[in-house]
Amino acid sequence: MNLLKKGLLLLMISSGMAVATYAQDDNDVVLKAERIKREQLPPEVLDAFQKRFPTANLRDIMKIPTELYRKDFLIDETNPIGNDDYYTLTMTGTKMDVEAVYDKNGNLIRANEIARDVELPTTISTYIITNYPGFEIKKDRVKRVIEPTRTEAFWEVTIAQSRGVEKRLLFNKDGNFIKSR
CATH class of the missing domain: 3.10.450 (Nuclear Transport Factor 2; Chain: A,)
Incomplete structure (x- = not known):
């Protein structure tokens, strides 16, 4: 089931739809990832991505709340990561595609790169x-x-x-x- 959630999240992110976790009862909070513009990206994230992937063109940015990131990507609860937002950047370049996740301080969490x-x-x-x-x-x-x-x-x-x-x-x-x- 978690694999299905991850696949669905990646599909929705790449297709540009907002991702939401809906409440099953009245006490749950609705969490959603949202598409943002380059100007809304923290400067630390922008600098970090430009240093690591200097030839890549930024195509899409999604802002993901920690709670949604933790739930859908199986963050280890014994090692909490705070309440910061995460940013998924989708980039293209000459014969390459990259998807990278950064925290708000510009620290790379994980990137997947395919070069052809x-x-x-x-x-x-x-x-x-x-x-x-x-x-x-x-x-x-x-x-x-x-x-x-x-x-x-x-x-x-x-x-x-x-x-x-x-x-x-x-x-x-x-x-x-x-x-x-």
Whole structure:
């Protein structure tokens, strides 16, 4: 159920609709995420995003109250995060898409970045040439999850033969093969 809520929240955010948690009884508070303009974004958040993603264009901003963020993103209640608002920024750039969540002080909570058609590590090219003769690279992308203390990344490469046979290959951040789909 929580996965469904997360998916619905992301869908609503990306489609521009306001997100609301409605009261089930008269004592509950209605919480909603709202689309805001660039001018309403705290300067600390604007500066932080411009430093981390200098070539990205800011496309959409959603302001999310802590209570809604905590409920829908499973914040650990033993480590409370205060009553600050959070900001989800959707950005695009040359061959990349980014969605990032910042607190009001400009601290990055988490970002998901997808870059397309970037230069592949030599280990990936070598692996494909060695293990898939007759295949050529059709498209590639690197997916990164960026958090304050760690970054995870993996490569997804689509290869094809002239006869129409297509495969998707996954590699870790170092270019080592993980699996084929």
